[in-house]
């Protein structure tokens with residue numbers, strides 16, 4: 349039921365984590381001046397949040413996962429007997445750039461992992477830190493849906509890990525909380 353092994357990987361990061369910044373502050377600080385994206389609609393899946401699967405067999409070629417299609421995981425090469433890792437990038441990041449690629453490639457050398465990545469790049473563009481912080485709630489909610497989808501398709505909760513960088517680590521924490529009921 350829970351993400352059994354929750355790895356909070358906080359790599360060296362240039363971003364300061366602001367505890368408890370309010371959405372209102374986000375409006376004043378960044379939306380007005382930079383056209384930042386602040387999500388107000390909490391429905392998943394959301395077009396700005398994408399999920400991909402990599403496996404040792406398919407190599408660095410990513411395959412998009414659609415949680416509305418129950419065959420999606422199978423087509424992408426998901427193996428329920430393998431362990432799962434969900435990798436989530438941080439502020440001003442994307443799933444296809446360092447440091448996420450370093451983590452992904454490390455897992456790719458192993459044959460026993462389904463490697464999922466969450467790309468929420470459109471919701472975390474520099475310098476929109478405060479709206480990014482607010483958007484993590486939606487990304488957490490949608491990643492919890494991805495997690496439930498993986499479990500529905502036979503994934504092993506005890507062998508599922510979440511690795512997040514910077515704000516991505518917070519999202520991992522939220523996914524765990526959302527599953528914890």
Ligand SMILES: *[C@@H]1O[C@H](CO)[C@@H](O)[C@H](O)[C@H]1NC(C)=O
Pocket residue numbers: 362440441445474
């Ligand atoms: C944000 O990301 C872009 C594109 O990867 C990069 O060029 C830029 O240096 C980053 N900005 C900060 C402040 O990290």
